[in-house]
Amino acid sequence: MPFDYAPAPESRSIVDIESNYGLFIGGSFSEPTSGGFFKTINPATEEVLSEVAEAGQADVDAAVAAARRAYDKTWSKMSGKDRAKYIFRIARLIQERSRELAVLETLDNGKPIRESRDVDLPLVAAHFFYHAGWADKLEFAGYGPDPKSLGVAAQVIPWNFPLLMLAWKVAPALACGNTVVLKPAETTPLTALAFADICKQAGLPPGVVNIITGAGETGRMLVEHPDVDKVAFTGSTEVGKAIQRAVAGTKKKLTLELGGKAANIVFDDAPIDQAIEGIVNGIYFNQGHVCCAGSRLLLQESVADEALASLKRRLTTLRLGDPLDKNTDIGAINSSMQLSKIEELTASGEAEGAERWSPTCPIPDKGFWFPPTVFTNVTQAHRIAREEIFGPVLSVLTFRTPEEAVAKANNTPFGLSAGIWTEKGSRILWMANQMRAGIVWANTFNRFDPTSPFGGFKESGFGREGGVQGLGAYLNVEDPS
Ligand code: NDP
Numbered sequence: 293m294p295f296d297y298a299p300a301p302e303s304r305s306i307v308d309i310e311s312n313y314g315l316f317i318g319g320s321f322s323e324p325t326s327g328g329f330f331k332t333i334n335p336a337t338e339e340v341l342s343e344v345a346e347a348g349q350a351d352v353d354a355a356v357a358a359a360r361r362a363y364d365k366t367w368s369k370m371s372g373k374d375r376a377k378y379i380f381r382i383a384r385l386i387q388e389r390s391r392e393l394a395v396l397e398t399l400d401n402g403k404p405i406r407e408s409r410d411v412d413l414p415l416v417a418a419h420f421f422y423h424a425g426w427a428d429k430l431e432f433a434g435y436g437p438d439p440k441s442l443g444v445a446a447q448v449i450p451w452n453f454p455l456l457m458l459a460w461k462v463a464p465a466l467a468c469g470n471t472v473v474l475k476p477a478e479t480t481p482l483t484a485l486a487f488a489d490i491c492k493q494a495g496l497p498p499g500v501v502n503i504i505t506g507a508g509e510t511g512r513m514l515v516e517h518p519d520v521d522k523v524a525f526t527g528s529t530e531v532g533k534a535i536q537r538a539v540a541g542t543k544k545k546l547t548l549e550l551g552g553k554a555a556n557i558v559f560d561d562a563p564i565d566q567a568i569e570g571i572v573n574g575i576y577f578n579q580g581h582v583c584c585a586g587s588r589l590l591l592q593e594s595v596a597d598e599a600l601a602s603l604k605r606r607l608t609t610l611r612l613g614d615p616l617d618k619n620t621d622i623g624a625i626n627s628s629m630q631l632s633k634i635e636e637l638t639a640s641g642e643a644e645g646a647e648r649w650s651p652t653c654p655i656p657d658k659g660f661w662f663p664p665t666v667f668t669n670v671t672q673a674h675r676i677a678r679e680e681i682f683g684p685v686l687s688v689l690t691f692r693t694p695e696e697a698v699a700k701a702n703n704t705p706f707g708l709s710a711g712i713w714t715e716k717g718s719r720i721l722w723m724a725n726q727m728r729a730g731i732v733w734a735n736t737f738n739r740f741d742p743t744s745p746f747g748g749f750k751e752s753g754f755g756r757e758g759g760v761q762g763l764g765a766y767l768n769v770e771d772p773s
């Protein structure tokens with residue numbers, strides 16, 4: 293008998309969203325000089341949440357100047373021990389305000405509260421704690437006896453993990469002694485603005501962190517600013533390539549974390565029930581808006597039918613709907629633009645001969661939604677097997693031998709992550725060695741930890757974030773990756 297779930301909505305009364313937000317420059321909020329504002333909406337309801345400033349060239353200049361002043365006068369002169377105190381304070385404030393931040397993230401992004409509360413926010417705090425610990429120990433990180441900071445870091449982040457991507461960027465930058473100008477994505481600025489408030493609450497010296505909101509054009513002005521020493525970008529491969537071209541020939545140090553088309557490879561000796569959970573987590577977590585998502589499932593032919601039947605059974609139990617409901621598994625697609633992209637690519641899947649399947653699930657009338665979807669009869673030439681869909685869409689292929697699995701897994705311009713499911717340790721090690729991917733998970737998927745470096749090969753970008761390796765991206769040393 294199927295269970296009926298009673299609604300279990302998380303209250304949104306804990307968040308206090310202002311009707312409009314200025315730019316956080318030099319330690320306080322100010323109106324944009326361009327005078328422009330844009331709306332940010334809740335993608336689950338299309339309700340306008342707030343109006344947010346759009347930074348123009350003069351605002352970008354002011355933010356970079358504030359970061360430069362703070363770098364020259366305060367932050368670069370402060371001891372690592374003192375920097376650590378501020379970063380620890382930020383980490384503790386994030387923990388104290390984590391319920392508020394989780395609700396705000398869910399409202400602005402559309403991800404289920406279960407994920408923002410249990411995955412995003414604990415990881416955000418963990419990244420600040422981890423990097424606070426490094427601030428006074430940089431001489432032991434393997435970069436020489438006295439590694440130096442770079443200066444002003446320009447950071448541009450996407451909308452899929454707004455506060456977590458901020459943490460991945462801001463925490464190591466501050467720990468290594470740099471100051472920051474960060475631009476959140478246009479559709480998800482609210483948690484970055486709440487973070488600005490946390491910086492004030494922590495008494496962080498003015499200008500060490502500056503948050504400027506805006507669209508792609510603001511991001512372009514920021515990364516192209518001549519007084520920036522470091523550019524860190526996470527987002528699409530296309531914009532990443534444009535940024536790489538823009539910083540070529542300058543002194544700017546660059547890290548790019550771009551798209552992916554990861555293979556999640558299941559061998560016939562894998563614990564199938566466990567693998568099914570890993571497949572679901574691999575592609576339906578965060579509506580598939582995950583750069584390292586396991587979007588290509590490679591099933592060994594002898595277990596393909598059994599695994600597919602189990603997967604489909606499991607997908608019928610997923611609950612799509614109100615992201616603030618604690619029972620919800622699949623939330624809203626972040627924007628109408630992203631929804632159109634998913635619709636276009638899935639239509640191409642059918643047009644090219646793949647077979648589409650989704651469980652029957654009610655789709656809310658308002659907002660942007662896409663049901664969990666599985667494509668079978670997929671060939672390597674299909675667009676749905678080659679392009680990043682960035683939605684809850686799985687493309688299933690099969691293989692017979694480990695060599696064939698390796699060839700298919702690596703047959704992509706991307707190289708961010710891979711998953712291997714088998715009970716044989718020797719096969720895990722052999723496969724992991726063959727994978728052209730920055731992260732390889734064995735008998736699990738989508739596990740993150742601040743101590744572990746994250747980054748890609750090929751068109752997935754370069755440079756590492758997290759771990760000792762990630763520190764090198766914010767120090768005046770050779771990049772280790
Ligand atoms: P983008 O790469 O356009 O956006 C990422 C960030 O870069 C945003 O803050 C964006 O601002 C900013 N930006 C856009 N253009 C420029 C520019 N010329 N110079 C500097 N910064 C810029 O990704 P989209 O949001 O458009 O998503 C498109 C596709 O990218 C997705 O469908 C998905 O396939 C992929 N993607 C991959 C991600 C990953 O983690 N690897 C994350 C997000 C998307 P703004 O939001 O205002 O446009």
